[in-house]
Amino acid sequence: MIYTVTLNPSIDYVMSISSFQEGVVNRASQTMYYPGGKGLNVSRVLTKLGTSTTALGFVAGFTGNFIKEKLLEEQVNEKLIEVEGVSRINVKLKAKMESEINGTGPVVSENNIDLLIGQLQSLNEGDIVVLAGSIPNTMPSTIYETLMSVCAKNNVKVVLDTGGEMLTKLLDWKPFLIKPNHHELGDLFNVTIESTEEAIHYAQKVLEQGVENIIVSMAGDGAILATKQGTYFAKAPKGVVKNSVGAGDSLVAGFLAGYSKEKNILHALQNGIAAGSATAFSHDLCEKEEVERLLNEVVLQEVNLEDIKK
Known part of the structure; x- marks a missing residue:
């Protein structure tokens, strides 16, 4: 089984507009809504390709409910942990140039993180975990190291899709990909x-x-x-x-x-x-x-x- 972890899922609100101008009312020619987040994207594509997957992570509020409903529509298996607050909305503006405004996510408690750790502790050798995306500032900066240490104890392969200084630190855990x-x-x-x-x-x-x-x-x-x-x-x-x-x-x-x-x-x-x-x-x-x-x-x-x- 391939598991994905998305610490800060979103609704991706995509708006297409022929020409964007500041300070005036702009009207989109097309709007679309998708469950967003790198790990969720991986699980969505795996499901489309007929490969077993389960999406893990945190969702909150009415936006979190929308994310779960859309995953259900696409038949994506999920065990997302519900937390207090509201999952973020990321605006993708497609005009002559593509721009993004990413919202902030909910606060995730230590108890919530312990629940995610418990989910990973139940995995077995042969399973694969995808850790994808940046770490929100509402969570410990060492969360990926913690999750990778849990996976290492059960010989679970880890795919790491992140960048910057965080990636440098995590190479010592010898990820699969x-x-x-x-x-x-x-x-x-x-x-x-x-x-x-x-x-x-x-x-x-x-x-x-x-x-x-x-x-x-x-x-x-x-x-x-x-x-x-x-x-x-x-x-x-x-x-x-x-x-x-x-x-x-x-x-x-x-x-x-x-x-x-x-x-x-x-x-x-x-x-x-x-x-x-x-x-x-x-x-x-x-x-x-x-x-x-x-x-x-x-x-x-x-x-x-x-x-x-x-």
């Missing part, structure tokens, strides 16, 4: 990565720290997968980008769906790139049929590390 973009990878080493060769070089350094797999997103150019089995470059399919929200989460979900089915790391990568691309080419998260259509358009190439060193 991390997914930085090339900017975030550079931040780990205080460098600016400007080429695929540089990204591969620093991905190898991450492997040396004990991380099992690292996917480095190179935006529309594709992605790099570095593992102990080898290093590979995946060229993304071509298409019209309609949506930047959730593409990275879809990549993670597609990778895990492929891995759980065949335990083949290359099939997992191909599936992940197809899922991420399918979301980028859609208005919401990808659909299974589109992922399957794009699979054959994902070109994989093994990287000769000796060539990189020259």
Whole structure:
């Protein structure tokens, strides 16, 4: 079973407008509402792809009820813990330029956190936990370390999708998978990565720290997968980008769906790139049929590390 943890879920309120002006009334041409949060996105895509998943985390108030209702509609299994307050609303404004205003979430008590820890303590070897997103300032900054220590005791694999100083600290826990973009990878080493060769070089350094797999997103150019089995470059399919929200989460979900089915790391990568691309080419998260259509358009190439060193 693949579990996702979303500490601060949201309603993503997406508004499309031809031209936005400050100080006047603007009218949206289209509005959409989705359950939001990186972990929830992963669970939503996994469910679409037919892979067993359970969404964990915290919700609150009438917005929390909406999130749970939408997950139920999509048949996403959830064991979200209800807390006091109101889950946040994140506004995504799609005009000539895309802008976001993210709301604040509810306060989560120590007792609430203990309930989440208890859920993870019941997991078994073979399960996978996805820790995705930033840590809200209403929770201890060490919460991910606490959750990863619980998983380690039961030999549960952890996928870590976060960035910044937090990612640097958590590498010591040797996660099963991390997914930085090339900017975030550079931040780990205080460098600016400007080429695929540089990204591969620093991905190898991450492997040396004990991380099992690292996917480095190179935006529309594709992605790099570095593992102990080898290093590979995946060229993304071509298409019209309609949506930047959730593409990275879809990549993670597609990778895990492929891995759980065949335990083949290359099939997992191909599936992940197809899922991420399918979301980028859609208005919401990808659909299974589109992922399957794009699979054959994902070109994989093994990287000769000796060539990189020259």
